[in-house]
Amino acid sequence: MPTLNPTSTTFSAEQLRQFTTRVFTHFNVPDEDAALAADVLAYSDEHGIDSHGIARLKTYVDLLHAGRINPRPAIKIIRGKGSVATVDGDNGLGLVVGPKCMELAMQKAQEHGSGWISVSNTNHYGAAGYYPVMALKEDLIGMSMTNTTKGVAPFNGAEKMLGTNPVAIAFPGLNEPPVLIDFASSAVAYGKVEIASRKGQTMPVGWCIDKDGHDTQIPAEMMQGGALLPLGSTTEGSGHKGYCLAAMVDILSAVLSGANWGPYATPFAITVAAMDRQVGKGIGHFFGALDIEGFRDKTEFKRDIDDWIQTMRNTKPLPGTEGVRIPGDPEREAYAIRLKDGIPVNHEVVASLEAVAGLTGIALY
Amino acid sequence: MPTLNPTSTTFSAEQLRQFTTRVFTHFNVPDEDAALAADVLAYSDEHGIDSHGIARLKTYVDLLHAGRINPRPAIKIIRGKGSVATVDGDNGLGLVVGPKCMELAMQKAQEHGSGWISVSNTNHYGAAGYYPVMALKEDLIGMSMTNTTKGVAPFNGAEKMLGTNPVAIAFPGLNEPPVLIDFASSAVAYGKVEIASRKGQTMPVGWCIDKDGHDTQIPAEMMQGGALLPLGSTTEGSGHKGYCLAAMVDILSAVLSGANWGPYATPFAITVAAMDRQVGKGIGHFFGALDIEGFRDKTEFKRDIDDWIQTMRNTKPLPGTEGVRIPGDPEREAYAIRLKDGIPVNHEVVASLEAVAGLTGIALY
Numbered sequence: 120m121p122t123l124n125p126t127s128t129t130f131s132a133e134q135l136r137q138f139t140t141r142v143f144t145h146f147n148v149p150d151e152d153a154a155l156a157a158d159v160l161a162y163s164d165e166h167g168i169d170s171h172g173i174a175r176l177k178t179y180v181d182l183l184h185a186g187r188i189n190p191r192p193a194i195k196i197i198r199g200k201g202s203v204a205t206v207d208g209d210n211g212l213g214l215v216v217g218p219k220c221m222e223l224a225m226q227k228a229q230e231h232g233s234g235w236i237s238v239s240n241t242n243h244y245g246a247a248g249y250y251p252v253m254a255l256k257e258d259l260i261g262m263s264m265t266n267t268t269k270g271v272a273p274f275n276g277a278e279k280m281l282g283t284n285p286v287a288i289a290f291p292g293l294n295e296p297p298v299l300i301d302f303a304s305s306a307v308a309y310g311k312v313e314i315a316s317r318k319g320q321t322m323p324v325g326w327c328i329d330k331d332g333h334d335t336q337i338p339a340e341m342m343q344g345g346a347l348l349p350l351g352s353t354t355e356g357s358g359h360k361g362y363c364l365a366a367m368v369d370i371l372s373a374v375l376s377g378a379n380w381g382p383y384a385t386p387f388a389i390t391v392a393a394m395d396r397q398v399g400k401g402i403g404h405f406f407g408a409l410d411i412e413g414f415r416d417k418t419e420f421k422r423d424i425d426d427w428i429q430t431m432r433n434t435k436p437l438p439g440t441e442g443v444r445i446p447g448d449p450e451r452e453a454y455a456i457r458l459k460d461g462i463p464v465n466h467e468v469v470a471s472l473e474a475v476a477g478l479t480g481i482a483l484y
Numbered sequence: 485m486p487t488l489n490p491t492s493t494t495f496s497a498e499q500l501r502q503f504t505t506r507v508f509t510h511f512n513v514p515d516e517d518a519a520l521a522a523d524v525l526a527y528s529d530e531h532g533i534d535s536h537g538i539a540r541l542k543t544y545v546d547l548l549h550a551g552r553i554n555p556r557p558a559i560k561i562i563r564g565k566g567s568v569a570t571v572d573g574d575n576g577l578g579l580v581v582g583p584k585c586m587e588l589a590m591q592k593a594q595e596h597g598s599g600w601i602s603v604s605n606t607n608h609y610g611a612a613g614y615y616p617v618m619a620l621k622e623d624l625i626g627m628s629m630t631n632t633t634k635g636v637a638p639f640n641g642a643e644k645m646l647g648t649n650p651v652a653i654a655f656p657g658l659n660e661p662p663v664l665i666d667f668a669s670s671a672v673a674y675g676k677v678e679i680a681s682r683k684g685q686t687m688p689v690g691w692c693i694d695k696d697g698h699d700t701q702i703p704a705e706m707m708q709g710g711a712l713l714p715l716g717s718t719t720e721g722s723g724h725k726g727y728c729l730a731a732m733v734d735i736l737s738a739v740l741s742g743a744n745w746g747p748y749a750t751p752f753a754i755t756v757a758a759m760d761r762q763v764g765k766g767i768g769h770f771f772g773a774l775d776i777e778g779f780r781d782k783t784e785f786k787r788d789i790d791d792w793i794q795t796m797r798n799t800k801p802l803p804g805t806e807g808v809r810i811p812g813d814p815e816r817e818a819y820a821i822r823l824k825d826g827i828p829v830n831h832e833v834v835a836s837l838e839a840v841a842g843l844t845g846i847a848l849y
Contacts, residue, residue: 231597276802278800302722302724375776431731436641
């Protein structure tokens, strides 16, 4: 049974995974795909990425229920050459299309030294970091990117034109854990604005602009027609660099695959109407895999990654901080705690799950 | 003849190119390689990237003169598989090793759909953007990265452990110019600190820390044992993301190739002693090329890039700014001006060139 706390209810990972699987199956998603999609969401919940796990289930359900996502996609390679290919996701769940395309990139890496898959006609794929972690199991360097619904202003722009467009890549260690990089190209995730809003707090300068393009520290002013800023935020902070990153992700994921790019990316919300202009199909992802053995002996590489990790950890710490951590540490720490204590789900999210339970007749508890 | 101005002397691109070529030849660099190296430097000068062109010639000369760079490297593929390979640059000029490895990535892309080359035992390769521009000529998407001498603190660190590690990638347009992305993963380039120092100005918060890890706005305090901050700078600005980017570049360029990574990257300065610890050979680069035709019809892709560019340009402008530009615009604007008016070289750099002229007996004017 879940444990009730003042602001959250604690579930075991297994409870959430079973609930999610059954919910997807209810909407005609094949059993194997439902389990896969549940696994992608569970990865986020287990690793402390609360914005991308079970908290999103209600939105996937809304879109499946409304027929805006295809539960049984015929995922097709529509073009390719050696190490690269384009896949049409047939408007399936990104949580299903994503892992299948990452598998394809990995197969190509085993055969050709690297594999690169650009994907159109797909939907929100969960946490970007899930995909490179898949590749680690085969000692491949894995990479993933996706474009997302517009939320970010390009540098020197005053309106949303790009998504938070994340990049993830992972490198295996030998005795050390992997270096796991996963970050959005905006200054902060939209989730941080929501949290400030919920707590009635102001935000730091550099996160957001309001609907007229003026800096704002008030969450509501961003949420009512404003925009997030790209990583770097300002002229002095090199906000043009975050814009460049978002552009790179948008083009590799969506222009290269023939998906909707930039401001036309399909909204991931039932309350948002479809775009007035379609420039492609669905949203886009981009997956990559590199065979380490094509470059170096993999054990030597992993030993050097261990050395790299230890060297970075030994950096003189910035005063007043815990010092240098390794990309992936926060997720690993959350995992260790949640494996033991379960997953705290905040009451707003629990309410959304109860709504899903009500709609489907599948018991949450 | 060059034109004298109060703070600079204006040269034609051709004058600088000829001087540079002759200088490299003087140090026993083969004619063809010298012309190639001069072309890489000229790209920066012609495109307004003043920190990476002729301003660096003196350093290359110092290192060649001291025998710390090999003028006649035997560049070798030491390992490979299908679309990927590792190259040993035999301690050659990065300005020569770089273009040859980018060519190899492009050949592999033509054959396998993509090509990825990790390079060890090389040196400073000029502006990262030169390499993806090479790929545009064959309608390939080109990418380059390199690690560089330590100058940047990892997030929550108080000392230099990583380089400014840039990333560059370019996408061809049809009637529009290419989207050309080229940026360092630090908040700013070290050159901006030098400029503030020269002008006796303070710097914005978020650029640098001093030798004890405290924020500083005084250039000298960074220059005397301090460090640059990664893109994002602070906790609120998501400085961990710039650190992640720098880590990615460092690992793909140097750990994957067997070069010196992180704080051990070979210094690009005659005044800095070799590192006390070697963890590989030289510094590292990473080059990539993707065949657009492997993913989509290239004309359709380029037409969509045109649309993407026009869409971004039409973004509502941020008040008080010139509005949204396209990555590559600043370089294109500088090119148009410099093609007409010549290249202004500041007097400190001119003095360094006069020293090179004195050392080699090659006339600058």
